[in-house]
Amino acid sequence: xxxxxxxxxxxxxxxxxxxxxxxxxxxYKTFEHGIGPPxxxxxxxxxxxxxxxxxxxxxxAVPLNTxxxxxxxxxxxxxxxxxxxxxxxxxxxxxxxxPIVVGxxxxxxxxxxxxxxxxxxxxxxxxxxxxxxMILASVFVSLPFVVRETVPVLQEIGTEQEQxxxxxxxxxWQTFWRVTLPAIRWGVAYGVVLTTARVLGEFGAVTIVSxxxxxxxxxxxxxxxxxxxxxxxEAAYAGAIVLALLALTTLLLMSIGGRKAKAxxxxxxxxxxxxxxxxxxxxxxxx
Amino acid sequence: MEGHPATLTTAAPRAGIRLxxxxxxxxxxxxxLYLSLMVMLPLAAxxxxxxxxxxxxFWSSVTGSQSMAALKLTVICSLIVVAINxxxxxxxxxxxxxxxxxxxxxxxxxxxxxxxxxxxxxxLTLLTLYGSESPIGLDIAFTRVAIVxxxxxITLPFVTRAVQPLLIEMDREMEEAATSLGAGGFTVFRRxxxxxxxxxxxxxxxxxFARALGEYGSLIxxxxxxxxxxxxxxxxxxxxxxxxxxxxxxxxSVVLLAISLALLIGVSLFxxxxxxx
Numbered sequence: 001x002x003x004x005x006x007x008x009x010x011x012x013x014x015x016x017x018x019x020x021x022x023x024x025x026x027x028y029k030t031f032e033h034g035i036g037p038p039x040x041x042x043x044x045x046x047x048x049x050x051x052x053x054x055x056x057x058x059x060x061a062v063p064l065n066t067x068x069x070x071x072x073x074x075x076x077x078x079x080x081x082x083x084x085x086x087x088x089x090x091x092x093x094x095x096x097x098x099p100i101v102v103g104x105x106x107x108x109x110x111x112x113x114x115x116x117x118x119x120x121x122x123x124x125x126x127x128x129x130x131x132x133x134m135i136l137a138s139v140f141v142s143l144p145f146v147v148r149e150t151v152p153v154l155q156e157i158g159t160e161q162e163q164x165x166x167x168x169x170x171x172x173w174q175t176f177w178r179v180t181l182p183a184i185r186w187g188v189a190y191g192v193v194l195t196t197a198r199v200l201g202e203f204g205a206v207t208i209v210s211x212x213x214x215x216x217x218x219x220x221x222x223x224x225x226x227x228x229x230x231x232x233x234e235a236a237y238a239g240a241i242v243l244a245l246l247a248l249t250t251l252l253l254m255s256i257g258g259r260k261a262k263a264x265x266x267x268x269x270x271x272x273x274x275x276x277x278x279x280x281x282x283x284x285x286x287x
Numbered sequence: 288m289e290g291h292p293a294t295l296t297t298a299a300p301r302a303g304i305r306l307x308x309x310x311x312x313x314x315x316x317x318x319x320l321y322l323s324l325m326v327m328l329p330l331a332a333x334x335x336x337x338x339x340x341x342x343x344x345f346w347s348s349v350t351g352s353q354s355m356a357a358l359k360l361t362v363i364c365s366l367i368v369v370a371i372n373x374x375x376x377x378x379x380x381x382x383x384x385x386x387x388x389x390x391x392x393x394x395x396x397x398x399x400x401x402x403x404x405x406x407x408x409x410x411l412t413l414l415t416l417y418g419s420e421s422p423i424g425l426d427i428a429f430t431r432v433a434i435v436x437x438x439x440x441i442t443l444p445f446v447t448r449a450v451q452p453l454l455i456e457m458d459r460e461m462e463e464a465a466t467s468l469g470a471g472g473f474t475v476f477r478r479x480x481x482x483x484x485x486x487x488x489x490x491x492x493x494x495x496f497a498r499a500l501g502e503y504g505s506l507i508x509x510x511x512x513x514x515x516x517x518x519x520x521x522x523x524x525x526x527x528x529x530x531x532x533x534x535x536x537x538x539x540s541v542v543l544l545a546i547s548l549a550l551l552i553g554v555s556l557f558x559x560x561x562x563x564x
Binding site: 003004007008010011012014015018019020021022024025026029064068071072074075079081083085087089090091092093094095096097098099100101103104105106107108109114115136139140141165175196200201202203204207220221224225228236237240243244247248250252255 | 311314315317318319321322326328329330331332333335336348349371372375378381382383386388392394396397398399400401402403404405406407408411412413414416417422436442443472497500501502503504508511520521522524525528530533536537540543544547548550551555
């Protein structure tokens with residue numbers, strides 16, 4: 001019994017001090033003087049532009065990586081090729097690379113002295129310190145999620161239903177839309193949520209390629225950092241709250257998506273909520 | 288990010304649908320093109336730039352005193368952090384799987400908060416509680432302790448999420464057999480539970496370590512970025528880019544890249560080890 005309470009205490013204490021207390025504190029700080037000041041800070045032109053730009057990043061990077069992710073997962077799972085192992089390894093790279101290195105790499109390609117920068121400038125295309133560069137950074141850092149979440153579900157569902165569909169005369173497109181996609185949809189959705197969360201919050205890579213010009217190339221995370229550095233704490237906290245609320249929504253969707261993916265026979269997703277609450281044994285800790 | 292020890296390619300392909308409307312070759316071409324444009328070419332540019340002044344310049348950039356101080360700080364802090372999170376991550380996984388209490392679903396969802404919360408917000412939240420205006424009088428801003436706390440926050444989910452599935456699948460009978468043969472609680476943990484969880488703990492540690500090494504967003508507000516004191520490698524790279532020393536920035540980046548690659552390979556080896564069990 002004491003061991004059980006000791007472990008509980010350690011787990012809750014750690015989570016409380018590290019996660020809950022700081023996040024609670026920032027909510028308190030933001031709304032200390034009512035909802036007026038944060039609301040005002042968030043409706044300034046720079047803040048609104050930052051929100052708009054952040055949503056634009058999501059609107060471009062997420063569909064790109066979703067289409068790529070599903071197609072790539074199909075190739076990896078359903079078609080044996082000796083290049084698959086290499087592709088698989090490369091897809092994991094963005095997980096392990098510092099966002100700052102991602103930013104630097106794009107800087108080296110698209111900067112004024114970069115590999116592509118001068119040529120693109122001649123064609124009148126500005127990548128660095130403008131939206132295209134920021135989109136490239138967002139795509140890079142969020143590339144693996146849809147592939148990683150779709151592959152296990154594809155492996156799990158097998159091919160019997162697809163074969164049945166094609167025996168009954170469905171062509172490849174029909175089979176994909178009517179059979180495969182519905183079967184993997186929760187896995188894909190889960191990947192999309194993770195991708196969105198990553199793009200919304202990306203800071204390091206975007207900070208290098210954007211130049212962080214207020215009202216032009218400033219996403220919401222950049223807005224928060226700059227506001228804080230300029231001692232405009234109200235705006236910084238208000239921006240942080242908007243991002244935190246988006247993160248909490250993400251958590252909720254992850255939790256639901258995880259449960260659905262599990263119900264669909266997929267593997268235990270990273271937030272294995274359903275798995276954990278159903279599999280806890282009825283035998284209590286006795287030691 | 289996620290705690291997926293990800294390996295998949297060795298799975299036997301099944302005769303399923305062909306890629307709809309596209310030849311397989313065309314699909315493969317698109318995948319390779321996309322990965323090359325988005326990931327490989329940019330990274331190649333970093334590697335090329337790092338040695339643009341010759342290997343000697345590369346070496347002196349990496350071993351310069353400020354760059355070495357940053358690298359050492361990053362590695363040591365990351366090691367401390369993964370050690371802390373290996374212990375607490377395993378305890379949290381245990382409580383979530385074996386214990387039962389109201390609100391467990393919410394606590395379990397909360398574990399992923401560091402994955403969902405933008406890093407700059409993470410840094411800012413920690414600063415409000417543990418910074419100069421700390422309501423509990425605990426001001427650790429601009430110290431190395433702040434770096435450790437921020438990295439603990441960021442890497443919290445990795446070990447827990449890697450250990451949870453192993454704990455769920457673990458056979459309770461082994462523990463019961465050991466207990467009935469007279470083993471005490473600690474012996475059961477040391478001889479039975481711990482060895483079973485080890486692959487998960489190690490995979491979680493490697494992923495967390497890779498994440499901690501490259502972390503930037505959560506640190507810039509709280510660490511103070513003081514050279515030779517609280518400047519980690521990613522911040523050092525940023526300062527080198529800003530002062531125009533792009534080759535030096537690339538050299539240190541290549542070192543980080545090499546460590547990341549080694550860690551990824553390690554993760555897939557552990558995953559294979561765990562799968563074979």
